[in-house]
Amino acid sequence: MRVNRLATRVLTALALLLIAVLIAFVVSCVQEEEASGKIGVIVTIPPQAEFVEKVGGENVDVTVMVPPGASPHTYEPTPNQMTNVARAEMYVKVGSGVEFELVWMDRLIAQNDDILVVDCSKGIQLIEMAGAHEYEGEDYEHGTMDPHIWMSPLNARIMVQNICDGLVQIDPDNRAYYEANRDAYSQSLAQLDQDIRDGLYGVTNRTFMVYHPAFGYFAEAYELTMLPIEEEGKEPTASGLAHLIDQAKEHNIKVIFASPQFNPQSAEVIADEIGGSVVFIDSLAGDYVENLRTLLGELGEAMR
Ligand SMILES: [Zn+2]
Numbered sequence: 001m002r003v004n005r006l007a008t009r010v011l012t013a014l015a016l017l018l019i020a021v022l023i024a025f026v027v028s029c030v031q032e033e034e035a036s037g038k039i040g041v042i043v044t045i046p047p048q049a050e051f052v053e054k055v056g057g058e059n060v061d062v063t064v065m066v067p068p069g070a071s072p073h074t075y076e077p078t079p080n081q082m083t084n085v086a087r088a089e090m091y092v093k094v095g096s097g098v099e100f101e102l103v104w105m106d107r108l109i110a111q112n113d114d115i116l117v118v119d120c121s122k123g124i125q126l127i128e129m130a131g132a133h134e135y136e137g138e139d140y141e142h143g144t145m146d147p148h149i150w151m152s153p154l155n156a157r158i159m160v161q162n163i164c165d166g167l168v169q170i171d172p173d174n175r176a177y178y179e180a181n182r183d184a185y186s187q188s189l190a191q192l193d194q195d196i197r198d199g200l201y202g203v204t205n206r207t208f209m210v211y212h213p214a215f216g217y218f219a220e221a222y223e224l225t226m227l228p229i230e231e232e233g234k235e236p237t238a239s240g241l242a243h244l245i246d247q248a249k250e251h252n253i254k255v256i257f258a259s260p261q262f263n264p265q266s267a268e269v270i271a272d273e274i275g276g277s278v279v280f281i282d283s284l285a286g287d288y289v290e291n292l293r294t295l296l297g298e299l300g301e302a303m304r
Helices: 003-038 047-059 081-086 099-109 153-170 170-197 216-221 240-250 267-275 289-304
Strands: 041-043 058-066 088-091 118-119 207-210 225-228 255-258 277-278
Touching: 003 153, 041 047, 041 081, 047 058, 047 088, 047 153, 047 170, 047 289, 058 081, 081 099, 099 216, 118 153, 118 289, 153 170, 153 216, 170 289, 207 240, 207 289, 216 225, 225 240, 240 267, 255 289, 267 277
Parallel strands: 041 058, 041 088, 088 118, 207 225, 207 255, 255 277
Antiparallel strands: none
């Protein structure tokens, strides 16, 4: 009897020990998996992907909602992208009133209770949409704010700071890594800003015409005047077009800018009338710093 009872006790103790070892093993496996897994980050537009990747480095896996070539004013997410949002840890929104976010943000976020939403526009002063007073149409909505905040490198620095804060909140152990990355990229944005200032120094004709008014913050930062062709997101009317042709002549404009996301037809009409040419510039390219250097080259050339 006694021997039996002792054997039972020993066996029970061994069994408990085995269970404890198994639990410890499973827990350590799960922790290891979490530690090696990247932080899933969703962004709305391609330039934000560069911002997040520069700060997050190897620790982030970025998904862009509005793909290259699509317009954030009209794009709708695919079921696959919805799934990505459901699995992600952070959504980095532009936050300045981009239509995609106004229409979809609530529905996207509703799928994921734990997702951290970072507002890139926090700390950025919004400006009014350019061209708001150009037309005399009675129905123009005054006070519409310009959502294209990322087009000024100084705004980009603030966006990068907001992204860094978000990553530190999710992954505080790597704070030093994210902050060092932020500082390095922020430095290259400051250099870009200086190079644009230098590049446009002494340019006397500082007015440019572009189909889609995505360059308002760029124009404001570098004391340029942007004349948009598009009227409230639509093709200009015949009288609007005639007015634009007059303006182009008045400002001695020789290059009309168009964007890859939009139909260049009305830009071509104006260019034909003034004997100028159409050049494409992009506000949504993923290689942000490189793209702004290209933009500087195109603008500098056109306004000389
Ligand atoms: Zn736009």
